[in-house]
Structures are given as structure tokens and as C-alpha cells.
């Protein structure tokens with residue numbers, strides 16, 4: 001069996017504890033994600049998908065339970081360590097692309113690499129390779145406003161993968177696109193996962209897309225179940 005990239009054990013999370021707005025979003029959520037696996041995270045709106053992804057990607061902390069990334073238990077890790085692991089091992093894609101409008105497609109993929117100390121030439125070569133892989137070699141010099149929604153989202157996928165993370169976490173990555181474009185973006189995402197051996201956890205409301213993944217997990221009543 002391939003290596004475990006992400007392990008979540010007994011995650012709990014309550015927002016606004018002790019207030020009338022208290023909501024127990026996670027009540028012992030468990031998950032094991034292996035290299036090369038693409039897992040759909042399906043749940044009703046408000047069930048806690050974003051919360052789970054943010055905790056898995058070390059952008060938020062759980063009240064209880066464990067997050068292990070690439071075999072490293074993050075319990076007790078300080079903010080510095082969490083940031084280092086997040087930058088090295090985790091790529092995020094959101095519903096909206098969040099590309100920097102004043103930079104080109106290529107620059108949007110290059111900049112995070114420069115911030116991580118990758119030499120400029122190498123970062124540009126990686127960016128160009130990724131753009132070619134998603135069929136956007138001819139759009140490298142376009143700014144986001146000059147790209148279609150599907151193209152913008154493909155660039156966002158390239159940006160997320162630029163630093164060769166082990167894990168891709170995606171929160172409704174095609175939720176903002178029409179069905180045909182959404183299918184295209186998803187094809188690209190699956191192809192990249194297959195080529196890089198990455199593992200991916202992808203939250204989606206789209207059950208057809210979910211059915212194309214290796215496994216479907218349902219988040220209900222704060223726990224994850226095979227769906």
C-alpha cells in the first residue's frame with residue numbers, strides 16, 4: 001500500500017462554545033489519505049467541509065484529535081513548524097481563484113515559489129511546465145482578467161502544485177464554473193494527480209464529479225463515513 005500522506009484522527013471542533021451560537025461542527029472525524037488517492041468530500045451546506053479542510057491544511061486548529069502530515073504528527077507543533085509543513089506539503093485550491101490580478105498567469109505560479117526560495121529560472125521552468133500540462137502554454141503572459149473562468153481555475157491549480165506538495169486540498173474547486181468547464185478543470189486536476197502521485201481531498205457538491213474520484217467520504221453529524 002502506498003504511503004499515508006494525511007491522517008486525521010478524532011477531530012473535534014466547536015465554534016462559539018458556551019454561547020447561544022455554539023455549534024459542534026466536528027465530533028470525531030477520522031480520515032486516511034494515501035499517495036495517489038483522490039477522495040471526494042461530500043456534505044450538505046454548512047456541515048463543516050471548509051472547517052475540516054482548513055484544519056487538515058493547518059490553517060486552523062481543532063479542539064481535539066490529531067493531524068498527521070507525511071507521517072509527522074502536528075500536535076504540539078508551533079506556528080513556525082505548522083507554516084513550514086503547510087508551505088511544503090499542502091496545496092490549496094478554492095472556489096474562487098484568488099489569483100493576483102496585476103500579475104500574469106505565469107507570474108502567479110512563479111511568485112509563491114520565489115517566496116519559498118526557489119531560484120527564479122527554476123520557478124519559471126516549473127510554471128511553464130505546469131501551464132503546458134493544463135493546456136495553457138499559450139496563456140502564460142495573460143493576466144487573470146484576460147482568462148476565462150476555467151482557465152483562471154486551471155492556473156490556480158498550477159499555483160497550488162508549484163511547490164510539489166504531497167497533498168492537494170480543494171474546496172469546491174469547480175463550484176463557480178458551468179458543468180462543461182467544471183468537467184475540464186476536473187480532468188486536468190485528475191491528470192496532474194496521476195502524473196505527480198499527489199493525493200487530493202476535494203470538497204464538492206457535484207455528485208457526478210465525486211463519483212469519478214477513488215473514494216467518496218460523507219461528512220455528516222461531525223463524522224466522516226464512506227459514502
Ligand SMILES: Nc1ncnc2c1ncn2[C@@H]1O[C@H](COP(=O)(O)OP(=O)(O)OP(=O)(O)O)[C@@H](O)[C@H]1O
Nearest residue numbers: 015016023025043044045046047048049050051052
Ligand atoms: N468562524 C466561525 N465562527 C462561528 N461559526 C462558524 C465559523 N466558521 C464556520 N462556522 C459555522 O460552522 C458550520 C460549518 O461551516 P463550514 O464553512 O465548515 O461548512 P461547509 O460544509 O464548508 O459549508 P458550505 O458547503 O456551505 O461551504 C456552519 O454552520 C458555519 O456557520
